Amino acid sequence: MSFLFTPTPASVPPPNAGLTLSQPKGLPVHFQxxxxxxxILRAAEIYPDKLALLHPDVPYPxxxxxxxxxxxxxxxxxxxxxxxxxxxxxxxxxxxxxxxxxxxxxxxxxxxxxxxxxxxxxxxxxxxxxxxxxxxxxxxxxxxxxxxxxxxxxxxxxxxxxxxxxxxxxxxxxxxxxxxxxxxxxxxxxxxxxxxxxxxxxxxxxxxxxxxxxxxxxxxxxxxxVANAYESRIHLESTYLWILPMFHAGGWTFPYANTFAFATQLTLRTVNYPLIWKHFLNSAVTHYCGAPTVQIGIVNDPAARPLTRPISAIIAGAAPTASLIGSLEEKGIQPIHVYGLTETYGPFTRNYAQASWATLSPQERSKLMARQGHSFATAQDVRVVYPPKDDSDTVLVDVPRDGKTVGEIVTRGNIVMKEYFRDPEATAKAFRGGSFNTGDLAVIHTDGAIAVVDRSKDIIISGGENASSLAIEQELASHPDVLEVSVVARNHVKWGERPHAFVILKSHAASGKWRGRVDVFGEELKTYAKSRLPGFACPEWVQVVQELPKTSTGKILKSELRRIVNRETAKL
Amino acid sequence: MSFLFTPTPASVPPPNAGLTLSQPKGLPVHFQxxxxxxxILRAAEIYPDKLALLHPDVPYPxxxxxxxxxxxxxxxxxxxxxxxxxxxxxxxxxxxxxxxxxxxxxxxxxxxxxxxxxxxxxxxxxxxxxxxxxxxxxxxxxxxxxxxxxxxxxxxxxxxxxxxxxxxxxxxxxxxxxxxxxxxxxxxxxxxxxxxxxxxxxxxxxxxxxxxxxxxxxxxxxxxxVANAYESRIHLESTYLWILPMFHAGGWTFPYANTFAFATQLTLRTVNYPLIWKHFLNSAVTHYCGAPTVQIGIVNDPAARPLTRPISAIIAGAAPTASLIGSLEEKGIQPIHVYGLTETYGPFTRNYAQASWATLSPQERSKLMARQGHSFATAQDVRVVYPPKDDSDTVLVDVPRDGKTVGEIVTRGNIVMKEYFRDPEATAKAFRGGSFNTGDLAVIHTDGAIAVVDRSKDIIISGGENASSLAIEQELASHPDVLEVSVVARNHVKWGERPHAFVILKSHAASGKWRGRVDVFGEELKTYAKSRLPGFACPEWVQVVQELPKTSTGKILKSELRRIVNRETAKL
CATH class of the missing domain: 3.40.50.12780 (ANL, N-terminal domain)
Structure with a gap:
């Protein structure tokens, strides 16, 4: 990476520039x-000449x-x-x-x-x-x-x-x-x-x-x-590629993890897969963060190929499917599955691999890797509690560690937000019982690992059973022709709700064997689902689409999908 | 490492043991x-069955x-x-x-x-x-x-x-x-x-x-x-060997670094070099801490040999000599040179290697590696200031960054002690000017790295010049026959003080060419010194000894050596 560039005169520090702010008065000697x-001050003191920030793929790099x-x-x-x-x-x-x-x-x-x-x-x-x-x-x-x-x-x-x-x-x-x-x-x-x-x-x-x-x-x-630098093992010799937008939950605090680590940061204005691969292959990239949808785009880009040096991918925003984990590992990309929200500075749990997983089949191992896991390095307790009985219920009661009972994930501690700005009511509601209530539904396994079942509003109540849209997506994503899938509840006269699956096909499958035959593919996927899921969780409808509606932060807009399918239902 | 052992019944946790203490009332949700x-609670939650603590070399392992x-x-x-x-x-x-x-x-x-x-x-x-x-x-x-x-x-x-x-x-x-x-x-x-x-x-x-x-x-x-785990890169797969006594400044907080990292700890009751090598070679050791005297013992033990897996050695207590750094690296032991005191929880500076050092000669690189360096990961500013003019002088003035002007190292922040217990007078004295005054003399180089010159009381005032006993020791230690050396001031009629060197010879040299000829060796070492040091810093006396008096924490007792030489002087 070389190009001619001279920083503006104002960017050049004077000789013998100090790197210490004036201290507040009256602090104890032992407290800062x-x-x-x-x-960043410490990085500038210890490694002043090291490349800190590179912004290459623009008219004025x-x-x-x-x-x-x-x-x-x-x-x-x-x-x-x-x-x-x-x-x-x-x-x-x-x-x-x-x-x-x-x-x-x-x-x-x-x-x-x-x-x-x-x-x-x-x-x-x-x-x-x-x-x-x-x-x-x-x-x-x-x-x-x-x-x-x-x-x-x-x-x-x-x-x-x-x-x-x-x-x-x-x-x-x-x-x-x-x-x-x-x-x-x-x-x-x-x-x-x-x-x-x-x-x-x-x-x-x-x-x-x-x-x-x-x-x-x-x-x-x-x-x-500090926790992100430690957990992702970012160090002096690391190069972090900015694929995740920095405006998204403050880039999960990686702007600080990277300066703490003295790492080099490389900024990309847009998510451009060929460009990402250019840097993976030529710019000594070692780390990046991204939601599964971005990871899917990365591993399926035509430029994708096995790396000669491993890269760590920090994945959050949704659980990576077994198929995605396999594809990443094939390329030499090591997935680190974390879970968090804007309210928790990004990651507050991580899937910690166990030695015993090494002997499992890739499919079994991927299922364990898809769990959201345990509390992050500097996070406090992560709990799954029964939903409140009513608006005045502020007692948090843990669900049993049985991997079955669904409750809400709550957490507290140093990496939980201070408040919602100028919104004491929303803050009080989110802080019910002295913990941050995430709104995410999960089970807790016997080993204490949490596994997100769904956002509370995404659960599908099918014939009186609770079907997790995420669990259905995990299974459908393992079909070899599926690139991306999203499942929502669609109204059903007999069962109340039934799953409706939106599917993007992999390009070879879309232009190949399923070309003009998406209905046949739909039937095949339903049969595939029946061999893997209980009846109430099998999709009643499969719809092949070119793209999925997403939020500004790249999450699939299930509310929009629900609107689409239930408008259709209403028309019937 | 296998032996039959069953923990006592009281050591076995009950099923479904919780790992959370009862919380103090009234904490904000965002503060822990x-x-x-x-x-340790988090380690027990996430890796309950992983080996945490191994105590093998005792009658009851x-x-x-x-x-x-x-x-x-x-x-x-x-x-x-x-x-x-x-x-x-x-x-x-x-x-x-x-x-x-x-x-x-x-x-x-x-x-x-x-x-x-x-x-x-x-x-x-x-x-x-x-x-x-x-x-x-x-x-x-x-x-x-x-x-x-x-x-x-x-x-x-x-x-x-x-x-x-x-x-x-x-x-x-x-x-x-x-x-x-x-x-x-x-x-x-x-x-x-x-x-x-x-x-x-x-x-x-x-x-x-x-x-x-x-x-x-x-x-x-x-x-x-956290800083020690990050800086030494201790992780789940690490095994830390306890050579440094845990009672010494709380083991430099490594008891906490290791539990933070989920690392395995292996405890040795004594510093036993053959045993250390047994574990280096057979117990997957990855990290240990030790003062240079211990490191010298390690690399010179007959069992020492090149390792197949690298081990990181965290060195503090004195600067490692070029010769020691070379010997460690030959064995595959990677030195991490840190500096600190009991008052700073152990390490509060570290020698951070620069890319440009790679092209230097081993000798030049070792000299740079012997500097105490810059502030540690979670430490605050490290400064070198002029000594106080008198007892009422509480203004800290930084010495210039010229690598020459000698001042005292001071620091403050989260990894400085709270106080001396029940000793407000000593606390106030140590906290002169709102920083902890270490009592160590140093220069600060143009790149901001500090280099300890000496403890203030160990400086040798030779013909009006300040000679650093450490600098002299660094040079004498590079002589191929020298195992360990300590230099102190000895009274001198003409020059006021002159350096007196105590030397332990390497065993092959002691039993070999210098057997019965230590006087000749003394003359050779003086000649060797003259080619490398200014005249006022050359030892006037060289004394070969079998061992050096040490404090209970393994530091050489220079006060004792001074007593010995000046008693002799008095007799003259």
Whole structure:
């Protein structure tokens, strides 16, 4: 990876630049507030010349060493302060994976402000709501997404053309910040005295109702970042490829895991499979994160081939199917299956492999690997509890560890959000019984591993039985011609509800044997299901589609699928 | 490693044992006090059947899975509570590396008490002082060290015969604890509400004056443990060999690093080089810690040979010489050079290798590797400051980063002790200027790496020049016949002081070419020094000895060497 690039003059640190913020007064000698900003400062101190950030596949590629990147982060902090940002103010960022959003994860904290991340896939009306609700005092926006801004927006806006060159308004903003600093350096900024202060504000992509603003803390971000570096074994020699959008739950704290580890980060603006493979094969990539739908795209891309060096794939968002795990391993991609939500900084459980699994068949092993597992390195207890009897029920009672009784996953501790921003009612509801109630249904096995059964609203009540849409999908995905599958409840006169399966075929199967014969495929898949699932869980309908509707964060929109099938039902 | 062993009935957990302590009331959902006790509980939850602790080379070898070990730890907590131990009380432990002291690192915290570790190499009078000063309410003592106990001791004593079998008084103590618990399990114990509470109390082996009691916290122990696991890359598949005594600065928090990592720990009662090599070669050892003197013993043992799997050696206590680094690497032992004190939980700096070092000669690279380096993963700033002008001088001024100006190393943050126990005066003195003043003299290089020059009292003022005894030792150690060397100041009529070198020869050299000719060797070493050191730093005297006087923690007693040489001088 080589290209000619010189950072702007304002990005170059002065000789003998200090890397310490001015300390809050009166701290005990043995106590320093936890703050993930420490990681980038320490990286710049120990490995100033190491490649920190590479943004290659754009008209104006850039690369920054830790030392230069750290100076740019400092400039951003001063620029925000110059713009009137005070401690606790919200700074909105609307950007794909790029230096802007990478800078902001650190620079906004350095100004003691709160980073409000906006999903670039939202509609303008949703963006307007978030900017309004968060009370953001300034917006940093990538040039491709300025159309998302409300026309009547009154807060200042800084546009990045993603060039890293002089003449770019974002670069001007940083240069002005440097000038404003009067070379006071890091020591002219103050270290946050309270580790429980807000760090990020990430809005959940609620499929119903208004999005809710998840507030994380400095302490939680520090501990989650360290845990992700440890669990994924990210180190000095690692290169992390940004496929997961950084705006998605703050990139699961990997912006901090990578600086903690002194790893190199490589940013991609879009999920582009040939480009991903180019970097897998040529850029010494060692780690990336992605939901199963992205992983499916990766292993099925024509460029996919066995790697000569292993890559670790951190998978979350849904359980990987046996078929996906097999495909990843064939390529030399080692799956790390984690589970979490925006409210838990990303991962708060992980599937921990057991030595005894080594002797199992790939199919059996994959089933065990698909479980969500146990509490993550710095997470606290993970429990599965009976659903509340009524609105006033605040007692959490654990379901038995029988692998059968379905309950709701709850957790608490340092990597649980502080609150929903300006929404005490939603916070109180989510924190029922002194734990965060995830809304995910699961069983807990005898070994203490949890296995998500479904989102509570995705359960299919078929002939009085509870059928897990996820369990049905797991089985259907093992059919050799299925690329991706989603199952929802469809109204049924006799059984109440019955499963309806939406299937994307693998390209060879779609253009080959099932071409013009998708009805026959549907019957075959139903027969396949009957050999593997109880009758009430077998799909009554199979529909082959070209694509599936997804949320802005890449999750399949089951609410939309339900609308489609039940509209059809209503017509019958 | 296989032998017949069945844990006592009281060590076997009941079916469906819970692994959660009862939570303090009123904690926010997003906050859990940091406590390294969490690590063993999580290990027992996720890997109950994995080998946790192995104690093989004793008349009654034992091995415990995480599940069984965790039950024993719970039993210990209940046994202490039954014995009247209240939160904050001190529990003294006098034991070599063995299950007793490993249990105590967790069980004492589970009783919310403070673990007071007593060095087994102390004299009875020193032990009496520590038991008295710490106000320990109970003493757990290994059978080999009961003679260290004062005859008039009034506190209860529990003796371990290190058998792990019924009939052993320590096992009876644990069984009684189990009975006392009435099977309330972990939930019958309370989780500590304050993470800044004391965890360990470790007395420094002061060469002058009374030992001082270093108080660590739960928060610091958690963060230092995580940092050590991350920095040394200890994981599920690792086996840690206990060569460093666990009583030495709480084993540098490796008791917690290992449980955090789910690693297997192997305890050795004594530093026995043939035994160490037996385990290096046969027990899948991956990590160990040790001071350079121990490392010298390891690489020079007749059993030493190149390893087929690499082992990481964490080295602290003094800088490894180029010669030692070379010998370790030849065997396949990868040195990780860290620096710290009891007051900093062990490591708070580390020598971080730079890519550019790969092209240097082994000699040049070793010199860079001998520097103490930069701040550790969860440590805060490390500074080198001018010594105080007088007793009232509390302003810390950094020395320039020139690799020349000698100052004192100071640090602060989460892995600095809370205080010296019951010694506000010594605490205030050590915390001059709001940082912990280490008493170690160092320079700081242009790249921010610190390099220890000497303990302030070990500097040799030779003809008005400051000669670092460490720097002289580094050079003399590179002589092929030198096994170990220590240099101290000796009074000199003309120059004030001059270096006096004590040397242990390698066995082949001692029995071979220098047999009966140590005077000739002395002259050769002086000539060797002259080619490498400035005149004022060359040893005026070379004395070949069989062994060097060491402190109870294995550090060379320079005060004793100074006494020897200056007594001789006085006689002249």
């Amino acid at each position: 507030p936890l703050n993930p900003l420490q990681f 850039v690369s920054y060493s830790f030392s230069v990147w750290c100076q740019r982060i400092q400039n951003l902090a001063y620029a925000l302060i110059k713009a009137g940002i005070k401690p606790g103010d919200r700074v909105a960022v609307i950007a794909p994976n790029s230096p802007l959003i990478a800078d902001a994860h650190h620079g906004v904290l350095a100004a003691q402000a709160v980073l409000c991340l906006v999903n670039t896939r939202l509609k303008p009306s949703e963006v307007a709501y978030i900017l309004e609700h968060s009370g953001s005092s300034i917006v940093l926006v990538d040039h491709e997404y300025t159309h998302l801004l409300p026309s009547n927006l009154k807060t200042p806006v800084v546009v990045s053309n993603d060039t890293g060159r002089q003449g770019d308004p974002y670069e001007q903003f940083l240069s002005d910040g440097r000038a404003f600093s009067q070379e006071r350096g890091w020591n002219g900024l103050e270290y946050h005295a309270d580790e429980n202060s807000p760090a990020l504000l990430c809005y959940t992509s609620g499929t119903t109702g208004r999005p809710k603003g998840v507030v994380t803390t400095l302490r939680g971000s520090y501990l989650a970042g | 006090p940091l406590n390294p006790l969490q690590f 034992v091995s415990y899975s995480f599940s069984v070990w965790c039950q024993r730890i719970q039993n210990l907590a209940y046994a202490l509570i039954k014995a009247g131990i209240k939160p904050g009380d001190r529990v003294a432990v006098i034991a070599p590396n063995s299950p007793l002291i490993a249990d105590a690192h967790h069980g004492v915290l589970a009783a919310q008490a403070v673990l007071c570790l007593v060095n087994t190499r102390l004299k009875p009078s020193e032990v009496a002082y520590i038991l008295e000063h710490s106000g320990s309410s109970i003493v757990l003592v290994d059978h080999e060290y009961t003679h260290l106990l004062p005859s008039n001791l009034k506190t209860p004593v529990v003796v371990s015969n290190d058998t792990g079998r019924q009939g052993d008084p320590y096992e009876q103590f644990l069984s009684d604890g189990r009975a006392f618990s009435q099977e309330r399990g972990w939930n019958g114990l309370e989780y500590h509400a304050d993470e800044n509470s004391p965890a360990l109390l470790c007395y420094t082996s002061g060469t002058t004056g009374r030992p001082k009691g270093v108080v660590t916290t739960l928060r610091g122990s958690y963060l230092a443990g």
